[in-house]
Amino acid sequence: MKLVDEAEIQVTAGNGGHGCVGFRREKFIPLGGPDGGDGGDGGSVWLQADENLNTLVDFRHQKLFRAQRGENGMGRQMYGKGGEDLTITVPVGTVITNVETDEVIGDLTEHGQRLLVARGGKGGLGNMHFKSSVNRAPRQATPGGEGEQRMLKLELKLLADVGLLGFPNAGKSTFIRAVSAATPKVADYPFTTLYPNLGVVSVEPHRSFVIADVPGLIEGAADGAGLGAQFLRHLQRTRLLLHLVDISPMEGGVEGVSPAEQVRAIERELGRHDPELLAKPRWLVLNKADLMFEDEAQAEVEKLVGELGWEGPRYLVSAISREGTWPVAKDVMAFFERQDRDAAEAAAEAAGHSADADGG
Structure with a gap:
């Protein structure tokens, strides 16, 4: 296979799920209070070195990578499920650079070595976090945070003696x-x-x-x-x-x-x-x-x-x-x-x- 030793990809971490505005409503419990749960965290994007790969040719065809979004919170203090992380395998010897800042983010020189390149957004808070003695029925929740998005340059440097x-x-x-x-x-x-x-x-x-x-x-x-x-x-x-x-x-x-x-x-x-x-x-x-x-x-x-x-x-x-x-x-x-x-x-x-x- 022909060696491809440079590629650019865009990685996007998952957004966090939104917090929920909910109230406990059950028979014979007239003052149930707020019970909206938090949203789940968004999935992050990781790069992992794999000694079985020797080229970046796969990134000629796929350039966009997105991790899973976190689920929204629900009533009854139910938390949303966190988004799954996305792991992208690259050859050992890959140098990762942020295209926008020209900053070298990492250098994967060992098999199995991992690098976080885009962090998932935090889940939003449900209204159960905002109750107080003066605000017993808050209708307030926070939205989930946005996941990081980066354009990355992958550069393969062969590991030869x-x-x-x-x-x-x-x-x-x-x-x-x-x-x-x-x-x-x-x-x-x-x-x-x-x-x-x-x-x-x-x-x-x-x-x-x-x-x-x-x-x-x-x-x-x-x-x-x-x-x-x-x-x-x-x-x-x-x-x-x-x-x-x-x-x-x-x-x-x-x-x-x-x-x-x-x-x-x-x-x-x-x-x-x-x-x-x-x-x-x-x-x-x-x-x-x-x-x-x-x-x-x-x-x-x-x-x-x-x-x-x-x-x-x-x-x-x-x-x-x-x-x-x-x-x-x-x-x-x-x-x-x-x-x-x-x-x-x-x-x-x-x-x-x-x-x-x-x-x-």
């Missing part, structure tokens, strides 16, 4: 095929990837991570050129970026741009879209080594590293033949395990300091 980025035809789709069971479209022309693809890389039992392939970026992507910019949000949750670069000389580089300039161009686009993306750990994966002799490929790697002044990890691979791809996957897994171990040690140390402070 690794994000692949690079120019069109750099070999991202081929790479994700090589290291996972994902099967994105692969062809010998640019922009074969039209929407993000996810793959699970299983290094060995109980050691795996999720990798995301997004459409290729080109110069001017931050201004809307090409396809990749609209999907850059999916890289914001990743822990590591793999920057794929085509180093083959067959066609003079991708779109006539040298490998070093490819890297610099994408760095500029990342910085313009979100400077935090540039701060993420990023490794160079130099692809299509199969199109060159080994010594030529190594010389091209050294040339590129020198031009960029690159000091981070770099790998020479042939994604189509899978040569060199598995060491990348194993190093990525080890990198995440080190991160998790360091985070656990830091948390334990912080907890120890807190306990010492409390004890002191």
Whole structure:
């Protein structure tokens, strides 16, 4: 199914039921008094994350959601029934924004996580609440409150550990095929990837991570050129970026741009879209080594590293033949395990300091 990662919907909570004006009228009870009951509360609207969903496509067809209204109060001090809440399921990783205020209301990142997006109206009060020593027969009740109504923007940000980025035809789709069971479209022309693809890389039992392939970026992507910019949000949750670069000389580089300039161009686009993306750990994966002799490929790697002044990890691979791809996957897994171990040690140390402070 094609990924749909943006949608707008209107949610309306239920109105509260009206309070009732009623009086007790029974035989042999001439002074029964007021007994109008309260109205029921209106139903609220909730969003709930569901790990079984991976797209917002359902909201292309249904955009209006309304919770149930509360019932009116009745005589004999009978309360109206409250309206049922409405729960809307969305994919894990959905960010919810109020369209009118541009305020981010919530971010659903875990399965089953719920978010209240429109609160139901309160039920009105019946006239039994208004009796007093000077007003023994009140004909006063309050109407139910209106439920909240909001226009919401839903934005899906995929929850992946690794994000692949690079120019069109750099070999991202081929790479994700090589290291996972994902099967994105692969062809010998640019922009074969039209929407993000996810793959699970299983290094060995109980050691795996999720990798995301997004459409290729080109110069001017931050201004809307090409396809990749609209999907850059999916890289914001990743822990590591793999920057794929085509180093083959067959066609003079991708779109006539040298490998070093490819890297610099994408760095500029990342910085313009979100400077935090540039701060993420990023490794160079130099692809299509199969199109060159080994010594030529190594010389091209050294040339590129020198031009960029690159000091981070770099790998020479042939994604189509899978040569060199598995060491990348194993190093990525080890990198995440080190991160998790360091985070656990830091948390334990912080907890120890807190306990010492409390004890002191």
